Amino acid sequence: MSKLLEAQPRRVETIEPGAVQLVQITDCHIFASADEKLRGLNTRRSFEAVKAAVADNAGDPDILLATGDLSQDGSADSYRYLAGQFDDLGVPTFWLPGNHDDSAVLEKNFTGKQIDAARQILAGCWHIVMLDSTIRGEVHGRVAEAQLAFLDAALQQYPDRHALVCLHHQALETGSEWIDLKGLRDADQLRARLARHRNIRAVLWGHVHQEFHRSIDGVEWMSTPSSCVQFKPGSKEFSIGEESPGYRYLRLNQDGSLETAVHRIESID
Ligand SMILES: [Fe+2]
Structure with a gap:
């Protein structure tokens, strides 16, 4: 997909005018093999x-x-399996890459009737911008100038819409020291750039495999549990969490407010 096409927003019609219901699923870490396990x-x-x-x-x-780490091994089979799974849900699905993904393999194979690689989405009164924070071969992330320029241009195009910005790496430290060291290296620059725009309502990410939500000056900063292994909140060193996998539900209201909740599955072996 060309850079120009990438920047084109896709208008998503919503059933209820003004309110947009959204589900974030993140860090699926799928393998090519159906039997392979992570931790x-x-x-x-x-x-x-x-x-x-x-x-x-x-x-x-x-x-x-x-929102990234769709695959653990970057294999075509992992993306094809996951594309079929998302397509089953029958809901327009947008994606961005994580550090475990192979972006080229992802873009080629994570395709389907419902799957769309657009980097901007217009839905209700909202404008959703999808950023790429990955650096090939690195666990940590960076949005860098090209992504910041894309973000600026995208936001300037729709100043009257409420904006939700999505990326893989954490835009705020989550309080788990080890994963914060593997976070977004230029988070300060991203936050400074976001502060220039008055219509930012929320920033959403994956990567940290745990729930996080902080409200700062009218902006909601959130991360979401992985659909597989959890990381223990507040841990200084790498530590697996006991919580079940889950997803985040968001209702984006017409007035720019939002309601959100994390839902976890009952249990899993
Ligand atoms: Fe992950």
């Missing part, structure tokens, strides 16, 4: 359990967001 957890089975929970409990979402 003892079969990531396909946990994804399918999260998907069933979305189908059963998330109402009738207008949009699904897949």
Whole structure:
């Protein structure tokens, strides 16, 4: 896809004018093999359990967001499997890459009737901007000048819409020292750039495999549990969390406010 096409917004029609229902699923870490496990957890089975929970409990979402680390091994088969799974839900699905993804393989294979690589989405009164914070071969992230310029241009195009900005890496430190060291190296620059725009309502990411939500000066800063392995909140060193996999539901209101909740599946082996 050309840079120009990437920048084109896709208008998503919503059932209820003004309110947009959105589900974020993140850090699926799918393998090419159906039997492979991450830290003892079969990531396909946990994804399918999260998907069933979305189908059963998330109402009738207008949009699904897949915010990176869709694959653990960057394989074509992992993306093809996951594309079929997302397509089953029958909801327009937008994605951005994470540090475990191979962007070229992802773009080529994570395709389907419902899957769209657009980097801007217009929905209700909202404008959703999808950033790429990955650096090839690195765990940590960076938005760098090209992405910041894209963000500026995108936001300037729709100053009257409420904006939700999505990326893979954390835009704020989450309080887990080890993962914060593997976060967004230029988070200060991103926050400074966001502060120039008065219509930013929320920033949403994955990567940290845990729930986080802070409200600062009218902006909601949020991360979401992985659909597989959880990381223990507040841990100084790498530590697996006991919580179940989950997803985040968001209702984006016409007035720029939002309601959100994290839902976790009951249990998984
Ligand atoms: Fe991840």
